[in-house]
Amino acid sequence: xxxxxxxxxxxxxxxxxxxxxxxxxxxxxxxxxxxxxxxxxxxxxxxxxxxxxxxxxxxxxxxxxxxxxxxxxxxxxxxxxxxxxxxxxxxxxxxxxxxxxxxxxxxxxxxxxxxxxxxxxxxxxxxxxxxxxxxxxxxxxxxxxxxxxxxxxxxxxxxxxxxxxxxxxxxxxxxxxxxxxxxxxxxxxxxxxxxxxxxxxxxxxxxxxxxxxxxxxxxxxxxxxxxxxxxxxxxxxxxxxxxxxxxxxxxxxxxxxxxxxxxxxxxxxxxxxxxxxxxxxxxxxxxxxxxxxxxxxxxxxxxxxxxxxxxxxxxxxxxxxxxxxxxxxxxxxxxxx
Amino acid sequence: xxxxxxxxxxxxxxxxxxxxxxxxxxxxxxxxxxxxxxxxxxxxxxxxxxxxxxxxxxxxxxxxxxxxxxxxxxxxxxxxxxxxxxxxxxxxxxxxxxxxxxxxxxxxxxxxxxxxxxxxxxxxxxxxxxxxxxxxxxxxxxxxxxxxxxxxxxxxxxxxxxxxxxxxxxxxxxxxxxxxxxxxxxxxxxxxxxxxxxxxxxxxxxxxxxxxxxxxxxxxxxxxxxxxxxxxxxxxxxxxxxxxxxxxxxxxxxxxxxxxxxxxxxxxxxxxxxxxxxxxxxxxxxxxxxxxxxxxxxxxxxxxxxxxxxxxxxxxxxxxxxxxxxxxxxxxxxxxx
Numbered sequence: 001x002x003x004x005x006x007x008x009x010x011x012x013x014x015x016x017x018x019x020x021x022x023x024x025x026x027x028x029x030x031x032x033x034x035x036x037x038x039x040x041x042x043x044x045x046x047x048x049x050x051x052x053x054x055x056x057x058x059x060x061x062x063x064x065x066x067x068x069x070x071x072x073x074x075x076x077x078x079x080x081x082x083x084x085x086x087x088x089x090x091x092x093x094x095x096x097x098x099x100x101x102x103x104x105x106x107x108x109x110x111x112x113x114x115x116x117x118x119x120x121x122x123x124x125x126x127x128x129x130x131x132x133x134x135x136x137x138x139x140x141x142x143x144x145x146x147x148x149x150x151x152x153x154x155x156x157x158x159x160x161x162x163x164x165x166x167x168x169x170x171x172x173x174x175x176x177x178x179x180x181x182x183x184x185x186x187x188x189x190x191x192x193x194x195x196x197x198x199x200x201x202x203x204x205x206x207x208x209x210x211x212x213x214x215x216x217x218x219x220x221x222x223x224x225x226x227x228x229x230x231x232x233x234x235x236x237x238x239x240x241x242x243x244x245x246x247x248x249x250x251x252x253x254x255x256x257x258x259x260x261x262x263x264x265x266x267x268x269x270x271x272x273x274x275x276x277x278x279x280x281x282x283x284x285x286x287x288x289x290x291x292x293x294x295x296x297x298x299x300x301x302x303x304x305x306x307x308x309x310x311x312x313x314x315x316x317x318x319x320x321x322x323x324x325x326x327x328x329x330x331x332x333x334x335x336x337x
Numbered sequence: 338x339x340x341x342x343x344x345x346x347x348x349x350x351x352x353x354x355x356x357x358x359x360x361x362x363x364x365x366x367x368x369x370x371x372x373x374x375x376x377x378x379x380x381x382x383x384x385x386x387x388x389x390x391x392x393x394x395x396x397x398x399x400x401x402x403x404x405x406x407x408x409x410x411x412x413x414x415x416x417x418x419x420x421x422x423x424x425x426x427x428x429x430x431x432x433x434x435x436x437x438x439x440x441x442x443x444x445x446x447x448x449x450x451x452x453x454x455x456x457x458x459x460x461x462x463x464x465x466x467x468x469x470x471x472x473x474x475x476x477x478x479x480x481x482x483x484x485x486x487x488x489x490x491x492x493x494x495x496x497x498x499x500x501x502x503x504x505x506x507x508x509x510x511x512x513x514x515x516x517x518x519x520x521x522x523x524x525x526x527x528x529x530x531x532x533x534x535x536x537x538x539x540x541x542x543x544x545x546x547x548x549x550x551x552x553x554x555x556x557x558x559x560x561x562x563x564x565x566x567x568x569x570x571x572x573x574x575x576x577x578x579x580x581x582x583x584x585x586x587x588x589x590x591x592x593x594x595x596x597x598x599x600x601x602x603x604x605x606x607x608x609x610x611x612x613x614x615x616x617x618x619x620x621x622x623x624x625x626x627x628x629x630x631x632x633x634x635x636x637x638x639x640x641x642x643x644x645x646x647x648x649x650x651x652x653x654x655x656x657x658x659x660x661x662x663x664x665x666x667x668x669x670x671x672x673x674x
Contacts (some may be wrong), residue, residue: 070523133584144518147526181481181569186407189484189566212574216581229526232518233567234574237549241578244553245614247470252606259606265599269589277582 001030003313004095007044008036008064008082009102011300017101018044020306025055027307028314033095035059035086061085067299071105075113083107087114090292097293097313099284101301107294108145108287115292118326123149124289125157125228126296127164128235131276132219139165140179142228143235145287149227151194154178155202156329160288161223162204163328168286168319177210177221179230184209191227199225203332212237242277246270284309286316293321338367340650341432344381345373345401345419346439348637354438355381357643362392364644365651370432372396372423398422404636408442412450420444424451427629434630434650436621438638444631445482445624452629455663460486461626462494462565463633464501465572468613469556476502477516479565480572482624486564488531491515492539493666497625498560499541500665505623505656514547514558516567521546528564536562540669549574579614583607621646623653630658 003024007017014036022045025032031054034041038060045051052058063081065074078084083102087110090098098115100107108124117124125142132138141161146153158176165174178195180188185196187209199206207221212234214220226234249270253259263270283305284295293316297309340361344354351373359382362369368391371378375397382388389395400418402411415421420439424447427435435452437444445461454461462479469475478498483490495513502511515532517525522533524546536543544558549571551557563571586607590596600607620642621632630653634646 068521133581133588147518147529179570181484181566181573184405192566211577212570212572213577213580215574216577217584229518229529230567230570233516233549234570235549236518237552237571237574238578240548240550240553241575242582243550244470245579245582245610247554248610248613249603249606251470252609253603255606258602262599262602262604262606265595266586266590266603267599269586269592269596269599272589273582273585276585 001314001317002033002095003030003097003099003310003317004033004035004059004086004089005306005310006035006082006086006098006100006102007041008061009067009100011067012302014040015044015047016303017301017306019048020301020303021310022048022050022056023303024307024310028310030314031055031057033057033059033089036061036064036082059085059089065103065106067103069103069106071103071109074103074106075110083110084114087111090294091115096317097295099295099297099306099309099313101297101299101306101309104144104296107296111287111290111292111294115290115294118289118291118322121156121160121289121329123153123156124287125160126285127161127288128285129283130216130238132216134219136219138215138219138224139169139222140224140226140231140234141288142226143231143285144228146227147229149191151191151198154191154195154225154227155198156289158199158204158223158225159329159332160325161225162332163325164286164288165222167324167328168315168321171222173205174222175207176204176223176225177207179224179226179234180209180211182209183211195225283312286312286321288325291322293317338651338654339370339432340367340434340436340647340654341370341372341396341423341426342643342647343372343419343423343435343437343439344378346404346437348404349639351377352381352384353640354638354643356385357638357640358647359385359387359393360640361644361647365647367651368392368394369647370394370396370426372419373398373401396422396426402440402443404440406440406443408440408446411440411443412447420447421451424448427631428452433654434632436632436634436643436646436650438634438636438643438646441481441633444633448624448627448629448631452627452631455626455628455659458493458497458626458666460490460493461624462497463622464498464625465622466620467553467575469553471556473556475552475556475561476506476559477561477563477568477571478625479563480568480622481565483564484566486528488528488535491528491532491562491564492535493626495536495541495560495562496666496669497662498562499669500662501623501625502559504661504665505652505658508559510542511559512544513541513560513562514544516561516563516571517546517548519546520548532562620649623649623658625662628659630654
């Protein structure tokens, strides 16, 4: 298996990303193709006491797309960027999957233009897996691919999310919830009301509306559906709430000796929590609905996060994500779910 | 000053709400009017060793609006509900403010129908104050009054939020942020782009886009503007993230003796945090833009939360909220802010 890693567009320097790619390649026993500036990648490899070979190769490019660039224009103009070259390689099937911590909008736009959508799916969606109190993750789709959604787009997010949960994550009969501002059917806005009706009449096991305050504690469903604007706000707010609480605990504990001692004793607990909840370390999120395995990593990904994103890509390839997706989405009517 | 408290529609029994009202009335030295079933309120008062008098009076009603009722129909049909009677009293100015932990949609619909909007303000908005790491609150508007918003509605939320922050909370030159999924101008959906332009061209000190993951830690602005659907998801997700983290810490700490000891030593820290972050205890949120002081308390409000919501109403009356709002919103152009 060959997984391509775009090492140019993240918040951290390419060295950090190359490091994660090297580690993932070794652990999984797969080939890694680094997409980006040749010299930079080569020097990163040499710092890691590695060299270019068939397992660790370079797809050279002279351009990089920055986080702040307008996605569509960037993809159209920067034909020799690490992101565009990487997606072209995926399209030509010279690599099996594409992983990037770069400009999410550019990855989405590039994937749609270059790799193309799976027939019948109107819009791709990013499926993030969020840790919950129970220890089992919950899938949220879409967390940022589409910010102007019609009810039909959301219906397809549900179909793709259910397929992903069932056929890639192995959750039998995944239950679907609609992210809303109350559990009653009448709650929400016009788009939400229409999606509610579509899901009620559709083939999926629809559990109704869910709300942000009980998702992580009760895990009422396996898959949460929302438009990409809401999903992105949801994800970042969760991250913000948790980091605010951590700061407040730290501040409070450092106020006196008892607090400091208590903090010391709880250090292993906080450490494991930080690992569990560090959103910049959560593996990548697959972009579902495009005709190839595309995984989006957090912009602030470090080596460990990249390693985990490559893991997600590995599982996507293993489970033949795009074929599974095409079959799954069209199959919900016939397979009796 | 006379503040009316609707004691029928909350999640907790009327006794709990009456208790909060009695405490607030005594502490603030104001009159409290309890709106609801006469017998129930009288027996609650007697359990509290109080009796009906000029400081603690009853506005009797035979109906109550439940949390799950469709707001507009409920307000239209239940003419003798505690909620409708309370808002009629506010309209007639027999009370100075109205506080309810009931069906938010019904309070908003009732306030618009019965009390009316302030001239020139297209839609009211709920302004919630959220605690941040710095200790200073941040105002978020709208957190649930309007779920289908036009750019103009959001512009008015900004004007009302800024007025509230400046003239009621005493924040000089409040800075405004637009809740978005990235800080760059190009981020977001069509409505957001239009609001961005309106705010850029408008009279307020607009600081650009803000994101959920840094709001509580960095407090980059004083007032955050968003549509009521997004704002409600934001608020509940924050609540959910914090409660999930608390559960995870508890679970982790209870795993061994060291953790249990550490938890014991940090108890004062957790206790004060819980008090600070308990969203069901946060004072009420004023409904800005209606021609009277209306304060919405959390549905799960207990006595302490009600006491704090009455506090918010008290400050609203003291600062002549609706006149301030009318003058403030129309005054941003002329007062040189």
